[in-house]
Amino acid sequence: xxxxxxxxxxxxxxxxxxxxxxxxxxxxxxxxxxxxxxxxxxxxxxxxxxxxxxxxxxxxxxxxxxxxxxxxxxxxxxxxxxxxxxxxxxx
Numbered sequence: 548x549x550x551x552x553x554x555x556x557x558x559x560x561x562x563x564x565x566x567x568x569x570x571x572x573x574x575x576x577x578x579x580x581x582x583x584x585x586x587x588x589x590x591x592x593x594x595x596x597x598x599x600x601x602x603x604x605x606x607x608x609x610x611x612x613x614x615x616x617x618x619x620x621x622x623x624x625x626x627x628x629x630x631x632x633x634x635x636x637x638x
Contacts, residue, residue: 560628562628562629563624563625563628563629565625568618568621568622568625571617571618571621572614572617572618575613575614575617576614579597579610579613582597583597583599583606586598586599587599596609597609597610
């Protein structure tokens, strides 16, 4: 079991509230904003698919896809947080 799985499947943790799922978005949105501002000002971005020169449709599609995958991953973690563990509890 990896560290990532242990946090999601730990039986002693409370279930994650679905109304807090949006909490995963502020940091990635801020990161994309900074990257796009930097790309517009000096032409450098860490990934070629984020180059503003490729056009707004391409950029919008890539950013939307990244955020959709992030939300899909977060939804999986939120779902797993509510699963009971199959391991017996230690006493």
